Amino acid sequence: xxxxxxxxxxxxxxxxxxxxxxxxxxxxxxxxxxxxxxxxxxxxxxxxxxxxxxxxxxxxxxxxxxxxxxxxxxxxxxxxxxxxxxxxxxxxxxxxxxxxxxxxxxxxxxxxxxxxxxxxxxxxxxxxxxxxxxxxxxxxxxxxxxxxxxxxxxxxxxxxxxxxxxxxxxxxxxxxxxxxxxxxxxxxxxxxxxxxxxxxxxxxxxxxxxxxxxxxxxxxxxxxxxxxxxxxxxxxxxxxxxxxxxxxxxxxxxxxxxxxxxxxxxxxxxxxxxxxxxxxxxxxxxxxxxxxxxxxxxxxxxxxxxxxxxxxxxxxxxxxxxxxxxxxxxxxxxxxxxxxxxxxxxxxxxxxxxxxxxxxxxxxxxxxxxxxxxxxxxxxxxxxxxxxxxxxxxxxxxxxxxxxxxxxxxxxxxxxxxxxxxxxxxxxxxxxxxxxxxxxxxxxxxxxxxxxxxxxxxxxxxxxxxxxxxxxxxxxxxxxxxxxxxxxxxxxxxxxxxxxxxxxxxxxxxxxxxxxxxxxxxxxxxxxxxxxxxxxxxxxxxxxxxxxxxxxxxxxxxxxxxxxxxxxxxxxxxxxxxxxxxxxxxxxxxxxxxxxxxxxxxxxxxxxxxxxxxxxxxxxxxxxxxxxxxxxxxxxxxxxxxxxxxxxxxxxxxxxxxxxxxxxxxxxxxxxxxxxxxxxxxxxxxxxxxxxxxxxxxxxxxxxxxxxxxxxxxxxx
Amino acid sequence: xxxxxxxxxxxxxxxxxxxxxxxxxxxxxxxxxxxxxxxxxxxxxxxxxxxxxxxxxxxxxxxxxxxxxxxxxxxxxxxxxxxxxxxxxxxxxxxxxxxxxxxxxxxxxxxxxxxxxxxxxxxxxxxxxxxxxxxxxxxxxxxxxxxxxxxxxxxxxxxxxxxxxxxxxxxxxx
Numbered sequence: 001x002x003x004x005x006x007x008x009x010x011x012x013x014x015x016x017x018x019x020x021x022x023x024x025x026x027x028x029x030x031x032x033x034x035x036x037x038x039x040x041x042x043x044x045x046x047x048x049x050x051x052x053x054x055x056x057x058x059x060x061x062x063x064x065x066x067x068x069x070x071x072x073x074x075x076x077x078x079x080x081x082x083x084x085x086x087x088x089x090x091x092x093x094x095x096x097x098x099x100x101x102x103x104x105x106x107x108x109x110x111x112x113x114x115x116x117x118x119x120x121x122x123x124x125x126x127x128x129x130x131x132x133x134x135x136x137x138x139x140x141x142x143x144x145x146x147x148x149x150x151x152x153x154x155x156x157x158x159x160x161x162x163x164x165x166x167x168x169x170x171x172x173x174x175x176x177x178x179x180x181x182x183x184x185x186x187x188x189x190x191x192x193x194x195x196x197x198x199x200x201x202x203x204x205x206x207x208x209x210x211x212x213x214x215x216x217x218x219x220x221x222x223x224x225x226x227x228x229x230x231x232x233x234x235x236x237x238x239x240x241x242x243x244x245x246x247x248x249x250x251x252x253x254x255x256x257x258x259x260x261x262x263x264x265x266x267x268x269x270x271x272x273x274x275x276x277x278x279x280x281x282x283x284x285x286x287x288x289x290x291x292x293x294x295x296x297x298x299x300x301x302x303x304x305x306x307x308x309x310x311x312x313x314x315x316x317x318x319x320x321x322x323x324x325x326x327x328x329x330x331x332x333x334x335x336x337x338x339x340x341x342x343x344x345x346x347x348x349x350x351x352x353x354x355x356x357x358x359x360x361x362x363x364x365x366x367x368x369x370x371x372x373x374x375x376x377x378x379x380x381x382x383x384x385x386x387x388x389x390x391x392x393x394x395x396x397x398x399x400x401x402x403x404x405x406x407x408x409x410x411x412x413x414x415x416x417x418x419x420x421x422x423x424x425x426x427x428x429x430x431x432x433x434x435x436x437x438x439x440x441x442x443x444x445x446x447x448x449x450x451x452x453x454x455x456x457x458x459x460x461x462x463x464x465x466x467x468x469x470x471x472x473x474x475x476x477x478x479x480x481x482x483x484x485x486x487x488x489x490x491x492x493x494x495x496x497x498x499x500x501x502x503x504x505x506x507x508x509x510x511x512x513x514x515x516x517x518x519x520x521x522x523x524x525x526x527x528x529x530x531x532x533x534x535x536x537x538x539x540x541x542x543x544x545x546x547x548x549x550x551x552x553x554x555x556x557x558x559x560x561x562x563x564x565x566x567x568x569x570x571x572x573x574x575x576x577x578x579x580x581x582x583x584x585x586x587x588x589x590x591x592x593x594x595x596x597x598x599x600x601x602x603x604x605x606x607x608x609x610x611x612x613x614x615x616x617x618x619x620x621x622x623x624x625x626x627x628x629x630x631x632x633x634x635x636x637x638x639x640x641x642x643x644x645x646x647x648x649x650x651x652x653x654x655x656x657x658x659x660x661x662x663x664x665x666x667x668x669x670x671x672x673x674x675x676x677x678x679x680x681x682x683x684x685x686x687x688x689x690x691x692x693x694x695x696x697x698x699x700x701x702x703x704x705x706x707x708x709x710x711x712x713x714x715x716x717x
Numbered sequence: 718x719x720x721x722x723x724x725x726x727x728x729x730x731x732x733x734x735x736x737x738x739x740x741x742x743x744x745x746x747x748x749x750x751x752x753x754x755x756x757x758x759x760x761x762x763x764x765x766x767x768x769x770x771x772x773x774x775x776x777x778x779x780x781x782x783x784x785x786x787x788x789x790x791x792x793x794x795x796x797x798x799x800x801x802x803x804x805x806x807x808x809x810x811x812x813x814x815x816x817x818x819x820x821x822x823x824x825x826x827x828x829x830x831x832x833x834x835x836x837x838x839x840x841x842x843x844x845x846x847x848x849x850x851x852x853x854x855x856x857x858x859x860x861x862x863x864x865x866x867x868x869x870x871x872x873x874x875x876x877x878x879x880x881x882x883x884x885x886x887x888x889x890x891x
Contacts, residue, residue, distance in 0.1 A: 010843030011742065048741050050855055061858040067737035189730035194856045216771050218730030273765050611732035625741050627733050627757075667760055668769040 011040055011048045020181045022479035023052055023534055025466060026066040027459035029614050030309070031130040031350050032157045033057070033192065036444045036535070039460055039479040041459050046070050046460065046480055053223035056470045056535050057606035063193040064611040068623045069460070077620055079455035089430040092448040101484070101595025102452055102475065103499040106410075109435035109451070110143070111500070113408040119144030120371040122406050125391065126150040127413030127440075128615060129348050131464055132489040134411055135514060137363040139493050142504040144368050146389075147406070147538060151418055153375075153391035156350075158313035158699035161385045162322040165568040166554030166582075171329070171341030172352070173304035173640070174547065178339040180296055183211040184235065184325055185311035190609040208300055210293045212238070214605065215676070216349040216669040226293045231284035232605050232674060233587025234311055235708040236321030239328055240584055241279030242294045243271040246331055251298035253333025260551055261330050263565025270581045284671065297330050302339025307327055314607065314705040315587045319698035322709050323566075323582035328523070329659070330562040336550045344545035346467075347375050348518070353467035354541035358518045365386070366504065372406065379700040380572050385680055390700040395419065395692055398428040411438040412489055413456070416446045417680055418689035421657055439489060442620065445682045456489050457482035462666055463530065464488075465515045473519065475526050477533035490514075517615075569698075578698055587706035590694060601707035602639075605670070607679045607704050616680025631684035633662040634676040635711065640666045645713060655709045658688035675711060679704065719802035719867040720845055724775060728736070728861035731759040731773040738856030739777070742841060748831040754778070754838035755853050775862055777853065778825040778838035780804050782861075789820030796859075802867070803840030810837050840864070 001009070004016060013019045019042045025034045026049075039047035041299030049069045053060040065072075079221030082102035087093025097105075113121050124140035128131055128151050140148040152160075152423050163170035175181065175198040188195040196219075199209060203223065211224040214232040230238060246252050246269060257264050280287040297303050305325065312318050312325075326335075348351035364387055374384040374397050375390030409429065419425045426449055429436060438450040447453045460480040466474045482488070487495075492510035492674040497507040506514050512526045519525070519636045523539030554560035558567035570580040586592060591600070612618070619625060633653060635645055645651065649664040653675065662677060662684050670676050679686050687704070694703045733786070739745070739755045755777035762770040784804045787795040792810040793809045795817060797803070811834040818835065820824040826837040841851035843862070849855075 005842050007847070010841070010847070010849045012843065012849070062734065062856060063858060064734040064737055067734045067741065067856045070741055115797055189732055189859065193732070196859055216769070221771055222727055252818065293732070521742055611734070626747050669771070693754045
């Protein structure tokens, strides 16, 4: 082998090897992250991916999923052309059609539903991807439908609303100035890998780390000074018990409480119901450990707290658990204070970058009104606080067609596996929808039910507006041409807007014009951003966020204060039984009758993160799938011994709603009686086991992480 | 300049990003039966006191100074790169006898069924020679896996010994 051949084989970039490094971003996980990537490109193909060393967000780091980006992009199940269904819904039989044909069919069918029923009969729904949402949101409204919904119906929004009705806003942990980090449900190694360095730094300067989690993890091993291995779903009780300890021991910041909070007396009465022995009993923790952790948190301040978008709020008591923890930050004077939790509103699509965009205005200034959104009657707090429909009511409304019919769905990455009782949703869609179009990268189970399927391209094949921490904004450049006939989601929507001649010049002008409208006034334009494709400093950005603004100017709540007693919740019709205080109820409260207890004695927790998976997005990415090739249920050592289970045994997991098969992995990491699985497997979709009404009444979120189930060994294949 | 892989198990989470980096660099075709040159382990070890120790480990070729695989190969495929110190190979003459894998205390060389030859981690020798980090090190976000020069390794090694000994004294530090 010549020296040049060696270099080509080793993928060394350079003019001699013809390998060029081009910059983009990885969009596999949440938009709160989206690391910068260096794609090594040769002959129009990506041959290797690394983190961009000088990217302001990730500084060269990539997680497990990002490191497999090439394998994700070139997956064999990528959709290659627009497709038209020729078989039955769900059968997966399609024929390729042209983009023009596809647009015509979509336009015709959506207009037909609009004429026959109303524009609201078309539900626009986005799966996990967020980057195109302003365009889709506006599209729905301009078309005339109030029904724009997303995966936020099961992710993030519960925390967002809980923050909003308590403090007007949430606050991120100010790790750089904290002495104690309360890592509630914190597992940075498995999700948010970029956060680990901050915790390590805090420890290096003598800071203390408390982690509260239901299982042993690398974070509990490598980072925790105190680890509370809590009974799943009982976090709210622990937070109330900690509050009682803090008040009783004189550790509360009463000056802060008096000046900046509302409803302390009622809150104090509530927490008095949670003495240490009772809390220890509920949470399965040692009272001394609870005491030590609480003392450390309350007396070794400033202390910042980790909040998660899904871990806690995926319980039917999760909304209030989140509020109960948030209340601790005010009780100890850590909210909106340096080293505590500091509010920092997002600039663009969930990203905090220190400047204001017109994203909200772009999304909502064409809101058509004229009808209430899907779910409005069941989830009044959601309806009052969030400007999209609560999709956990979509199945009911498609089945019952009440209070008004839903006859068409426009899905972008719509994934029915996200919904409890998935098969019921697909059956209802099959039976009652006149039209269903889904846009995706991959031929998913859900796509197989669509009448028209359109191929989207990945993040490395498109240009995308993206804000970053530190006051940055970027408009990425595609590093390769879109594969096959795929297109960028936003181009699909804007082209469709033109074909349908929607009454909106912005959408018809396209994504870049819309992006320019949204960032107008920030000091940069799309044209300027496109020159480099790399993050640029936004001239108007103020970074970092200074704490104390709310304390000085008042909270954005009805009382102008941090509300232990939420006025926004108190305003909801009492018939819904929503408590303005962060009261606690059992995570299985709807399944605790003696018969269900006996038949389904195990606590099923789904979707606790593992590093090689995120929802169903990468289960079919071969490199990642190789880490855990089979759908697996983690069973505690003692339970396995009792049930006579060995590693690799095939078992049936069952609930009153369904049954799936998985393989056993025996572990001591979670507690006895708890079964843990990943979600999103087509061949073992654990959401079939979650009841459609097993929902948090405050947010409408399903109890994905707390559900009764049973397990038994099966012999057959 | 000679290089050494250093693994710090107190920073590892067995997240397997290192494996992804390795497969990306080496075009590992899992469908064809290829195996990644690096492997992570997430093992639970039951301790005498009834508790469990969670071991998170990443392992590949250790690039031993006195590498037994080199001597074990009957056709002389394996050698030391004098510049980097990595155990490298040219498997043109490989007969697929697996002697190298058997001689290796870590079982690092892999048999590749698609062409009947042995393959292994070469430390990303060519990348390192070109001033780049090995792919697995590049993919490690947590500093658990690093690749340093022999000089750096010697320096850090003495620090490690000092911290370990101080820790053993069990002093109640301020």
